Each structure stands twice: as structure tokens, then as C-alpha cells.
Amino acid sequence: MRSKLLFLIKYMHRFRWWYTGGFIFLGLTIWTSVTIPEFIQKSIDIISNGEPSNRDSFYNYVLIILGLALVLILVRTLSRILFFVPGRLIEKQLKGEMFRKLSSFGKDYYDQNSTGSIISRINNDINGVRMITGFGLLQTGNIIFSLSLTPYKMWNLSPALTLYCVIPMVIVFIIVRVGMVIMVKNTHKRMDALQKLSGKTISFLSGNGVIKSYNIHRWAEDKVEKENVSLFKYTMRITWIRAFILPLLGNLEQILKIVVLFAGGLYVIQGKFTIGQLTEFIAYSALLTQPIMGLGWVLTVFQQGFVGISSLQTIMDRKGTDDDKKPLPVQHQKNLFKNSITLKNLTYTYHNGDHPTLRDISFTIKPGQVVGITGKVGAGKTTLINLINGYLRPEPGQLFFDDKDANKLHAEDIRSVAKTVTQEVFLFSDSIKNNVTFGAQKAEHTNIFNDVIFKSAFSDELARFPKQEETLVGEKGIMLSGGQKQRISLARSLYTPSKLLILDDVFSAVDTDTERFLIKQIFEQHPAESLLVVSNRTSVLEKTDFTIVLDEGQIEAIGTHEELIKTSAFYRDTWQLQK
Structure with missing residues (x-):
């Protein structure tokens, strides 16, 4: 509980003056609310007495009630603004911090947590925090002020009648509290069910093509239906x-009115109460029901919110890959790949693996070189480039950028050097232009955009689109073919200059003519200082300075095209087959 309160205080402290103002106006709201019945009582007693001499007093009381009502509208509105706005701002701040935190996690976190579960936490759990810091605090203040002033006013009128009102309120509160406990337990289970359903839905929508291809609609529907029924x-x-x-x-409120009307009515008959006093007491009983009703909801809001905070803390308290590291100064970043990138007996095992994916990998990339990587499926090619580009982190002393250990570098430093066109191309649901310029630090000249589109062999196809660069590509680029998506991803990597451009099998989805054009642009125009090309096409690899052949996570051979034909059976067989 203490950690959850500290979590809330951390975010609420920034808006302490908003909350201070909110409590002041809330106090004025309650004071105004309990003051109005006094003048109603005086007005009704004047009416019941029927004395014409008190007409001016009656008019004054009515004007006072009207003035207090207008003040009540003003202070109540201000109190809600001063509570609800910080709640929304805290929600905004939390979502931003959550995104930055999630961006700092490595592959192991996303292997253990589904996308649907993460989205559910961001939407539902943060919403619980917003409810506490907005509605929850407002109702807490409302309950404290109301249960202080209203019973005091009622007690001054009639202690006995006040006690009559307390009895049904206590009974109702106990019943509501028991119901709330049961409801909170089911709310926890509902949140878990919602996370599972979100995960299944996103997974199946992403794999919609596979479901259609294998005609397994019924299986997918049954899986979703199971989680849906649970929810x-x-x-x-x-x-x-x-x-x-x-x-x-x-x-x-109606129960209290019956109690007050019955017992208070007897007081009026016995001459202990006036009609005005009875009306005033009924008004106070109505005001008293509001905080009692709010108390049940406040307890629920805080319980649900604390559950959400526990879920958020599992993310916020988790250390990111680079939390203990600071990015290098800009000038040091610029000089990071000045001499070489060196791998020394690099061995890597995935967090959920029981044997190394890569073993004893050693080679050096120097500025200006074009290096190739090839090998069988599952040889470890993608793992190797993900270690070089910082997506995965090696053990200390195995990978160096000049004399700096990659294990101690911030991801921002590594990615200032290396840019990667991945095997799994991802495009955002936006225009082609915005996808190409994504990640650029500042808007570049139009000529640069046209240049990278040309170098990525996409100019002719772009010209055929009705809206050209403003064409929307759809979710994950669904409106485009595999080759088109690869070339837009290539254009994105060329848009911002880099020292090392890593191309992970970018020629796999293009035809032969496009391949020739891309080879010419990439190898002859030198879009980056150095190139690291992953491919099984010997027409590409024969243009490298040297190529590394991987087999089961180890280097089988390393050398130029001519050397590998002699020393590597896999390379020689691949070359003969493609020739």
C-alpha cells in the first residue's frame, strides 16, 4: 500500500496547487450547500405564519437563496475543473512515460508479454490512476466536508432525529460495502480476461492472412469465443x-425522507418543530445521502485504481536495457565508428534458450568496407546483425565500436552509427512520404526524398499511384506488395545518412531487374560509409570485400567470392545452383 501511495504522490505533487484550489472551492461548495436550507427554513416559516409585515424579509431570503445558488454553480464548477484537469494531465504524463519505458525493454520482455496485455494495461490501468487523481480525490474531499458540516447542522436542529437517520445509513453502507468487495474481486478477474481477449484479438487480426490460407476460421473463432465468454x-x-x-x-435518500417525514412530522404535531425546520432537516438528509453514496464508489475507485497501479509498477519498476547508461555527447557519437567494429569470440544465448545461437564469432568491419553474411536458414544471421545494431546486447568484452564496449553503450549511440533494413518489414498506417521520412530529426529537402525513392527502385511505381507520395499504405502496409514494402523500408534507411547500413535480405522479394538496379545503387553509389549485407544471392555477395558464411551459429568460412568458392561447400553449391 505504501508503494502505491508514493506512486500517486509522485505524480500528484506536480499539481499540488491545483488540488489545493480544488479543496478550497470544494469546501465553499459544501458550505454554500448547507447554508441554503437555513434560508429556505426561514422563508417557509414566514409563509406558514402568513404575516404581511414580513414580506420584505421573505423577498430578501429568496434573493439570498438565488445568490447562493449562483455561487454554488460557480464554486462547484471550479472545484471540478481543478480536480479533473490534473487527473487528465497525469494520465497524459503516465502514457508518455509508459511508452518510453516500454521502448527501453529488450526482446525478453516482449517474448513474455503479449501485445494485447500491454495495450490493456496502458488503457485500463492508467484509466484507474486517472479516476483516483480526479474523481476519487474530488469525492474524498466531498465526503470529508459533507460528513463534517451536514451532520453538525442536523445535530443542532435535533440530535434524536439525526440518530434516526444514521441507522438506515449504516445498514445500507454495510450492504453496499459487502457488495463492493465481491465486485472488486470480479473486476480483477475481468481485467485479466480483458487482457487475454485483447491479446487473442490482436494476434488473430495480425495473422488474418494465415487464418484464411489454412481455412482455420472455426479454430480462431472458438479461441476468441472462449475468452469472450469468460469476459x-x-x-x-x-x-x-x-x-x-x-x-x-x-x-x-427516499428512505431517509420517509424516516424524517414520519419522526419529524410527529415533532411538528407536538410543536417541537416548525414546518420550515422540518423542510430544512429534509434538505440536510438529502445532502447527507450524497457522500454516503459517493463513499461506496470512492472505495471501489481506489481499490480498482490500486490494482491498476500494481500492474503499472511491474512495468515502471522494471529496469530497461539502458537505464544505467547515458548517451555519449554528440561529438563522441560522430566519432564512434572511426576505426572499426570488432567482434571478439562473440557467443550469444537467448534468454529462453538452452544453448548458444552464436559461438566464437570473430571479425572486423572497417569504414568503407562492404561485408556480406550468408548461411543456411537458422544459421544465426539475423541474431548476428541484431547484436551489431544494438537490438540484442552481447556479454561484455565481445563487441567493440572502436575501443568502446557495445555492452556499455546506450542504444542511441549504437543506432547513431548503424541503421537496419530488417527482414520483417514494418510500415505505419500513414502516407508513403511519412513512412520514408520517419525517424528523421528534421524535415529534409524534397530532392532528398525523390533521390532515395529513385535509389530504392520505387520511382516508377510511386508515379503510378494517384496520390503518389501521399498514398496511404494501410495497416502494416497491407495495400502494398512485399517487394514494395521492402523498397519503402530501404528508402527510409537511406533518407537519413548513416555510417553503417545493414541490409537483412532486402533482395528476397524483388525481381531480377530490380535486384540489378538496387545492387548498382547500393554498391556503386555508397549510400552509407560501410555496408553489411545479409543475403543468399551470390550475385550480391560477389561484390563484397569479404563474406562470412555461418553454419549452426559458427563461422564456417570467411573470404572473398573467389576464396569462398574454394573453401565453403555451402557457398560453392549456392553459387553453382544460382549460376
Whole structure:
């Protein structure tokens, strides 16, 4: 509990003056609310006495009630603004911090947590924090002020009648509290079910093409239906409890009015109360029901919010890959790949693996060189380039950028040197131009955009699109072919200059003519100082300074095209087959 309160205080402290103002105006709201019934009582007593001499006093009381009502509208509105705005700002701040935190995690975190679960946390759990820091604090202040001033006013009128009102309120509160406990338990289960359903939905929508290809619609529907029914079951349990609690809370005011009307009516008959005093007491009993109703909801909001905070803390308290590292100064970043990138007996095992994916990999890349990597499927090619580009982190003393250990460098430093066109191309649901310029630090000249589109062999196809560079590519580039997506991704990497450009099998989805054009642009125009090309096409690899042949995570051979034909059976067989 202490850690959750500290979590809230950390974000609320920034808006302490907003909350201070909110409590001041909330106090004025409650004071105004309990003051109005006093003048109503005086007005009604004047009416019941029927004395014409008190007409001026009656007019004054009515004007005072009207003035207080206008003040009540103003201070109540201000109190809500001063509570709700910080709640929304805290929500905004939390979502930004969550995104930055999630961006700092490595592959191991995303292997253990589904996308749907993460999205559910960002939407639902942060919403719980917003409710606490906005509505929850407002209602807490409302309850404190109301339960202080209103019972005091009622007690001054009649202690006995006040006690009569307390009895049904206590009974209703106990029933509501029990119901809330049951509801919170089911809310926890509902949140888990919602995370699972979100994960399944996103997974199946992303793999919609595979589901259609294998005609497994029924299997996918059954999986979603199972999670959907589970969510429905817990939602209905919550609905049943609400269906019992809400009418009980809603009718609490009517119950109190009956109690006050019966007992207070006897007081009026006995001459202990005036009609005005009875009306004033009924007004106070109505005001008293609001905080009692709010108390049940406040407890629920805080309980649900604390559950959400626990979930958020599992993310916020987790250390990111680079949390203990600071990026190098800009000038040092510029000189990072001045001499070489060196791998020394690099061995890497995935967090969920039981044997190394790469073993004893050693070679050096120097500025200006073009290096190739080839090998069988599963040989470790993608793992190797992900270690070089900083997506995966090696053990200390195995990978160096000049004399700096990659294990101690910030990801920002490594990616200032290396840019990667990955095997799994990803395009955002945006225009072609925005996808190409994504990640650029500043808007570049139009000629640069046209130049990279030409170098990536996409000019002719772009010209055929009705909206050209403003054409929307759809979710994950669904409107484009595999080759088109690869070339847009290549254009993105060329848009911002880099020292090392890593191309992970970018020629796999293009035809022979396009391949020749791309080879010419990449190898002859030198879009980056150095190139690291992953490919199994010997027409590409024969133009490298040297090529590394991987086999089961180890270097089988290393050398030029002519040398590998003699020393590597895999390379020689591949070359003969493609020739």
C-alpha cells in the first residue's frame, strides 16, 4: 500500500496547487450547500405564519437563496475543473512515460508479454490512476466536508432525529460495502480476461492472412469465443451486483425522507418543530445521502485504481536495457565508428534458450568496407546483425565500436552509427512520404526524398499511384506488395545518412531487374560509409570485400567470392545452383 501511495504522490505533487484550489472551492461548495436550507427554513416559516409585515424579509431570503445558488454553480464548477484537469494531465504524463519505458525493454520482455496485455494495461490501468487523481480525490474531499458540516447542522436542529437517520445509513453502507468487495474481486478477474481477449484479438487480426490460407476460421473463432465468454461471465457478475447496489443507494435518500417525514412530522404535531425546520432537516438528509453514496464508489475507485497501479509498477519498476547508461555527447557519437567494429569470440544465448545461437564469432568491419553474411536458414544471421545494431546486447568484452564496449553503450549511440533494413518489414498506417521520412530529426529537402525513392527502385511505381507520395499504405502496409514494402523500408534507411547500413535480405522479394538496379545503387553509389549485407544471392555477395558464411551459429568460412568458392561447400553449391 505504501508503494502505491508514493506512486500517486509522485505524480500528484506536480499539481499540488491545483488540488489545493480544488479543496478550497470544494469546501465553499459544501458550505454554500448547507447554508441554503437555513434560508429556505426561514422563508417557509414566514409563509406558514402568513404575516404581511414580513414580506420584505421573505423577498430578501429568496434573493439570498438565488445568490447562493449562483455561487454554488460557480464554486462547484471550479472545484471540478481543478480536480479533473490534473487527473487528465497525469494520465497524459503516465502514457508518455509508459511508452518510453516500454521502448527501453529488450526482446525478453516482449517474448513474455503479449501485445494485447500491454495495450490493456496502458488503457485500463492508467484509466484507474486517472479516476483516483480526479474523481476519487474530488469525492474524498466531498465526503470529508459533507460528513463534517451536514451532520453538525442536523445535530443542532435535533440530535434524536439525526440518530434516526444514521441507522438506515449504516445498514445500507454495510450492504453496499459487502457488495463492493465481491465486485472488486470480479473486476480483477475481468481485467485479466480483458487482457487475454485483447491479446487473442490482436494476434488473430495480425495473422488474418494465415487464418484464411489454412481455412482455420472455426479454430480462431472458438479461441476468441472462449475468452469472450469468460469476459462476459465476470462482466455479468459485476452487473448483477450493481443492479442490486445502485437502486439501494439511489433510494437511500427516499428512505431517509420517509424516516424524517414520519419522526419529524410527529415533532411538528407536538410543536417541537416548525414546518420550515422540518423542510430544512429534509434538505440536510438529502445532502447527507450524497457522500454516503459517493463513499461506496470512492472505495471501489481506489481499490480498482490500486490494482491498476500494481500492474503499472511491474512495468515502471522494471529496469530497461539502458537505464544505467547515458548517451555519449554528440561529438563522441560522430566519432564512434572511426576505426572499426570488432567482434571478439562473440557467443550469444537467448534468454529462453538452452544453448548458444552464436559461438566464437570473430571479425572486423572497417569504414568503407562492404561485408556480406550468408548461411543456411537458422544459421544465426539475423541474431548476428541484431547484436551489431544494438537490438540484442552481447556479454561484455565481445563487441567493440572502436575501443568502446557495445555492452556499455546506450542504444542511441549504437543506432547513431548503424541503421537496419530488417527482414520483417514494418510500415505505419500513414502516407508513403511519412513512412520514408520517419525517424528523421528534421524535415529534409524534397530532392532528398525523390533521390532515395529513385535509389530504392520505387520511382516508377510511386508515379503510378494517384496520390503518389501521399498514398496511404494501410495497416502494416497491407495495400502494398512485399517487394514494395521492402523498397519503402530501404528508402527510409537511406533518407537519413548513416555510417553503417545493414541490409537483412532486402533482395528476397524483388525481381531480377530490380535486384540489378538496387545492387548498382547500393554498391556503386555508397549510400552509407560501410555496408553489411545479409543475403543468399551470390550475385550480391560477389561484390563484397569479404563474406562470412555461418553454419549452426559458427563461422564456417570467411573470404572473398573467389576464396569462398574454394573453401565453403555451402557457398560453392549456392553459387553453382544460382549460376
